[in-house]
Amino acid sequence: MTPIMYPMRVTRQLLAEHRVAMLRQASRLFRAHGIDRVGVADITRAAGLTHGAFYGHFPSKAALASEACDASLARAADRWRALAAEAAGNGEDGLGAVIDRYVSPSHRDDPGGGCALVALGAEAARDPALVPGMTSGTEALLAALDDILATARPGVPAAERPGIALAVLAAMNGGVLLARALADRPDRSDAALTAARRAARRAAEFS
Amino acid sequence: MTPIMYPMRVTRQLLAEHRVAMLRQASRLFRAHGIDRVGVADITRAAGLTHGAFYGHFPSKAALASEACDASLARAADRWRALAAEAAGNGEDGLGAVIDRYVSPSHRDDPGGGCALVALGAEAARDPALVPGMTSGTEALLAALDDILATARPGVPAAERPGIALAVLAAMNGGVLLARALADRPDRSDAALTAARRAARRAAEFS
């Protein structure tokens, strides 16, 4: 006899809010300090809970990290689409707007609020438990870039778009990573951003 | 009365060998598994010692990590120069040789033997104790790229070389990071490398 499971009605929403709060705080803390430097107690505390609430929501810290990467990158992809659409509405270059916002001093100086690919890509590549979320989230970024290219670069054949999206994303995240690695020399760091913006734009040219 | 300190003669070399062995093993282990996943005991064991030997050589684990980043990147810069010189001797493109070796499947699949900027750049950017080593090592890579550009791209004015070096390095490390993040989808990962190689070459064009 399997016991009948009665669903909840109101608290279900609160449960989901707790879950999403943990995901959001975890994503922010992970990007800001690294996955290994953030404990589950830090995450639950930032979400207004205690560490006892954790394992009712996630099977493990690594599983949370994978989901956090995926969700964070998917939201970034949505923001890219919105930004590009807004720029296009103003008659500006949608792709250039995305590049300029990504390869910027403010992004460089705010890892906790920035792209998970730059902040956690290397860490995720090492841990097999994180690879699925990181791969899936990165594909979301690429899909967004592909769509943005379709309207912002109508001269680019559709068959070329995936490769160009990869090249643009590589120049973008490489530029931010390089700028962060040069943190001790601010002028060089700024120059890295300027050079990477240009490289990303050039990568989007079709010839 | 300060006690007279007598220097050593022969063991000094063995001491230096132990030190460099720790540095080398630490660099490899850090790149392969991340700094926080590697303990002091792992490093000394890989160097044929025990953890007691550590603090006679380095003031802290973070100090070792900073020095390991710097040394690893400086050696990479030397290898780049040698590779470019060899290619130029064969009448080939020195810069292209460096790009092709860096943005390659073998580099992507061997983080422990690969570039510290890709593997540890994000981690180093977070920890103030690691920033000096990472910045200095990255400058060594850029200086090597600048020199390689001077002979492989004689059309590029000297004043433009630093910016171009930054753009090329951003495309290179961004490509490897992206390819690692896409580990779950091998065809996309390979495509990322191909696209990044092209982006790096394009970034080196002067116009």
Next chain:
DNA sequence: TGGGATACATGATGGGTGTCATGTAAAATT
């Protein structure tokens, strides 16, 4: 060759971490 210096091994410690029980108060269903 003898005496002092020291690099390394052993061991200890204090703190932190992921994960797993248990209890309880509140909510949801009948």
Next chain:
DNA sequence: AATTTTACATGACACCCATCATGTATCCCA
């Protein structure tokens, strides 16, 4: 209104880690 369910807090456990003493065997210098 009563009963069942359950999300969360508290607490505990086992483990790992960076760092710091202590001892000893070895090596350097006179």
